[in-house]
Amino acid sequence: MLVLITKYPRAFAMAVVFHVIAAGAFVVNFQLDHKPVNVKKDVDVVQATMVDESEVQAELEKLKALEAKKRKSETDRVKKLERDADKARKKRLKEQKRLKELEKKRKKEQAKKKKLEKERKKAEKKRKEEDRKRKIAEKKRKKAEKAAKVAEQKRLKEVEQQRIAEDNRRKEEKRQKQAEVERKRAEEIERKAKEKALAAIEAQQRIDDERERQRQIDEENKRLESAKSKKEGKVINRYIGFIKKQVENNWRKPVTVKSTMSCDVFVRMMPTGDVLQVEARKCTGDDIFKRSVEDAVRAAAPLPLPPNKSLFTHFREITFKFKPKK
Secondary structure (H helix, E strand, O other), X not given: OHHHHHHOHHHHHHHHHHHHHHHHHHHHHHHXXXXXXXXXXXXXXXXXXXXXXXXXXXXXXXXXXXXXXXXXXXXXXXXXXXXXXXXXXXXXXXXXXXXXXXXXXXXXXXXXXXXXHHHHHHHHHHHHHHHHHHHXXXXXXXXXXXXXXXXXXXXXXXXXXXXXXXXXXXXXXXXXXXXXXXXXXXXXXXXXXXXHHHHHHHHHHXXXXXXXXXXXXXXXXXXXXXXXXXXHHHHHHHHHHHHHHHHHHOOOOOOOOOOOOOEEEEEEEOOOOOEEEEEEEOOOOOHHHHHHHHHHHHHHOOOOOOOOHHHHHHOOEEEEEEOOOO
């Protein structure tokens, strides 16, 4: 209790004042209830006293209850204040801890910044030292380059003089060689002229002989080609006749066809005799007749071809006349 009084003196003073006021009100109320009355009969006095005591007792009970309620309320309020104070203390401790951590973090960051600054200054110092060394090295390099340039110019001058001397020597050698070449060329020209004249005579003789030999070969080839053409022509005509016969055998005569109708039949085929393309051209009949002829060619495939494959060039594309049988 003493701890609470010392911890919350103001609250305790207010509680005391409240109790004093309550006691004063009770006394005043009590005095007002006990005003002097005229007693007429003993019985009435006894009854009045009993009534007053019961009322006083009831009032006391009310005051006690009110006091108990107030004490409880005050106790609850004090407990709430204690809880709030404890929360505030914990919050304050937590805040103090947070502030300490922030301070620790700030000091750590500050130390880190100092370290980085120190490293930066160290790096800057190192860079400046390297720049100084680089400038010294650059100065030495330029000096060396200048000396090397002077030496190179001197060497190039000497090389140029040597080159000029070498060029003069080579020109002289070339002039001598050229004179020798010209001499030999003149001799070679004279020799070749003689050989050319002799070769021309021999070449003319060979040309005459070759012409005569070629004339004889050409005459023989013409004779053989003529014989071969006649023989191949007979074979070609015979097999074209076979093709026409096979087409006629596969032709289905439409009822509208007349014996005066005809078509020039164009056929493109493969070495196997299979038909790649067929077209009835210059037909004197109607479209029905034209289609019947084309269908007959397709139905006749594969078309007959000579066994000599070299003759297929004559059959790759052929055209023959188709007329209905009478």
